[in-house]
Amino acid sequence: MSGTAGIFYPGTPKPVDPARIAMMLDALAHRGPDGAGVWTGSGVGLGHRRLATIDVAGSPQPMQAGALTITYDGAIFNFAELRAELQEKGARFATSGDAEVLLHGWHAWGAGLLDRLIGMFAFAIHDADANTLTLVRDRLGVKPLHYVELSDGAIAFASELKGLLVHPLVRREVDVRAVDDFMALGYVPDHACIVAGVKKLPAAGLLHLERGRPIPAPRRWWDIDFTTRATGSPRELEAELVDRLRSAVRCGMVADVPLGAFLSGDLDSSAIVALMAEASPRAVKTLSLGFEKAASAHAVAERFATDHRRGSPVQDDLSLIDNLVAAFDEPFAEPSAFATYRLSELARGSVAIALSGDGADEAFAGHRRYRLHAIEDSVRSLLPGEMRQTMFGTLGRLCPDADWMPRPLRAKSMFLSLADDGAAAYAHAVGMTTPEARDRLYGDAFRRSLGGYRAEDAVIATMRTAPARTALDAAQYTDMHHQLPGNVLTRVDRMSMINGLELRLPLLDHRLLEFAATLPDRLRIHGGQGKWLMRKAMVPWLPKDILYRPEPTPVSPISGWFRRDLASEAASLSKSPVLGAWFERATLDRLSEDHLAGRADHGLLLWQLLMLDRSVRRMFS
Known part of the structure; x- marks a missing residue:
């Protein structure tokens, strides 16, 4: 894990001041307390802040091998296997870390290297012979990368927005469309930025800059596919899921520093701890906060004889507000950020790496909204569109507002959702503030400045073009492209890195996701519960009260x-x-x-x- 920054001139190769790169790195110092480096060449400068977790004593960056120079944030879990393969092809290594594997792998396979990588990463690689700079982001967008075109013709990039904002040529002007995105969703999605002109490299994005050529749009080098279905009996699929879960967790444990796990007492974190305990010759270090599932967390810790630490609850943790604002840069309203911050702070006292169950709800259909969306889609299919819109639309307009009730019990919301088509209804389901509420809030001038822009439209477009067979497929696919990188992974990255902690998410291993996407709906949601096959797969490890307990509604203070x-x-x-x-x-x-x-x-x-x-x-x- 690290912080990266750099400048590249795709046109005339102007000199890059190393002090400017160093200034950008200073803004990212929290991402890499273990070292810093700057390298400059003709029309290019790369910088790196290091959090050492693999090859702790070596692997300084930016790193060079021949004509290639890299600055890299992340962790490649299968780097040892790739290193062995490259050595057979004649590559000679000076370090024992994963950064050098990326350099030699890029030399051997070019962008084909990306399909071989297991891990989380964002990197920039410069080729002096070809006069190119390539920016790459991992499949799910676990690691961030921002970039902007400057008035002097340069492209500047940095892990976080704050790394760009210190550059004097970055214009600080609000993009009002991102304000609507935030008010609709509670976060600024990856296709937008609160600072006009700044862009985020999309998840699975590759931006190839070549000197003397126009700046292209990023291309997607990987995507998840929900159109195929796995063959085999439920028992066979369950066995395959266990193998993939075990592999994902063991990959996440590759490290040269102490590691542990977040343990909340839910299915996801408990499954990770169970499989870590199976693989570890020593007691697994686990960490939790005191809250409503603390007893379950304690029970799991006792079951697997972990070295457990428990921190204080966050019910009145108002002192963190300014910390959160500074860490996120862009406005971010997900309340669970408080808990992630405190857990990361607690973890850094004893480990440098922690594994977390974040992302499992998107991967295995754990969210309640998936079940509701699937049910509503079944109802929609029973009535012609015009009849459905008239009947449910009328009922929705006649019902009183009941915003104080849980969403599933709001009759007005349910009827209006049934009147909508599935894509529009789901876009509203994942929102935080409805278009009607925003319209009442916005002033006339602000509404005009939006020019008809509406945050929900991007979600709707993804729903309608998703490679999916069913409504559940489309909802999960859409969340993996919007909610996951923009909300879940942004929270995980910023809250862990501000505390100097590397947080790994084994349940988002791409091989695991690709398998989960092929499961029939009935093995994802069954008997009113999501993550069904995962629950069945973990029966030998976890007690029933954790496996089949309904997920509690989060209570925010x-x-x-x-x-x-x-x-x-x-x-x-x-x-x-x-x-x-x-x-x-x-x-x-x-x-x-x-x-x-x-x-x-x-x-x-x-x-x-x-x-x-x-x-x-x-x-x-």
Whole structure:
């Protein structure tokens, strides 16, 4: 794990000041406390901040081999096997790490190397002979990479947005479409950025820059396919899943430093700990926070005799707000960031690497919304579109608002969802704030500046073009392209790296995902429970109360915060020059007044507004 930064001139090869690269790296120092390096060549400069987890004493970066130079963030879990193959082809290695494997692998196979990699990575590789720079991001987008075209003709890139913002030629101007994205979703997705002109290399993206040629669009070098179905009996598929789970966990344990696991007591983290305990000759180090599943976490720790540490709960952890704003750069409203931060902080006291179960809900259909979407799609198929829209649309308009109830119990939302087509309904299901609520909030000038842009349209487009057989397929595919990189993996990366921790996600091993995508719907969701085959596969390891316990609805303390410690923040939102320029001040006042008086629960919306205000003021003032 590391921080990367660099500058490349695809036109005239102007000199790159090493001090400028160093300045960009300074903004990323938290990503690599174990060392820093800068390299410059003709019209190019690369920089690296290192968090040493493999070949701790060696492998300084940027690293060179012949005409190639690399700066790389990530971990290649099968680097030893690739190294052996390359040595058979004549490659000679000076280090024992994975960065040099990428260099020799690129020399041997070019971009074909990417299909051979197992791991998480974002890297830039410069070829002095060909005068090219290639930027690459891993399949799921676990590791981030931002880039921008500057007014002097250069392309600058960095792991995080803050690494670009220190460059004097980066214009700090808000992209209002990203504001709508954030208000709709609670995060800024990977196809957008709050800073106009800055781009994020997409997951599985490859951007090949060649001197003397126009800057192309990135191309996708991998994608998940839900159109095929696995053959074999449920028992055979279960056995194959166990093999793939075991392989993914063991790959994630490749390290030259102490490692452990986050243990929340749910199915995902418990499965990882079980398989780590099977593979480890020593007690696995596990970490948890005190919260509603703490007893389950403790039971799993005892079952597998782990070296368990438990931290304090995060119910009133308001001291972290400014830390979160600084870590994310862009506004980010997912409340679980608090827990990820505290767990990462706790872990760094004893390990340098931790394995986590994040991503399992997207991989194995664990979200409740998948089950609801599949049921709604079955209902839609029973009625002609026009009849369905008329009947359910009328019922939805007649029902009173019930935003305070859980989503599955909101009759109005259910009827309006059934009136929509499946793609539009799912886009609303993954949202945080509806188009109607945003429309009431936005001022006329801001609405005009959007020019008809609507955040849901990107999700709808992905749903409609997904390589899928069923509604469940399409929903999972869409989440893997939007929710996973923009929300889940952004949270995991920023919260771990701000604490100097490498967090690995074995349940997002691409081989495991490719297999899971072939499972019939009935082996993903069965009897009202998601992750069904995974539950069956873990029967020999885990007790029934963990395997088949319904996933609890997350309980956030945020609504209570805005009636106590953050009450003054809620009341002052309408006075913010940032929010006041975009949103209706009277609406902001009404939201806070109704929430403080207990007439409505606007806690999550108020949290979005607060994070938007603080993030924008920090970045643009």
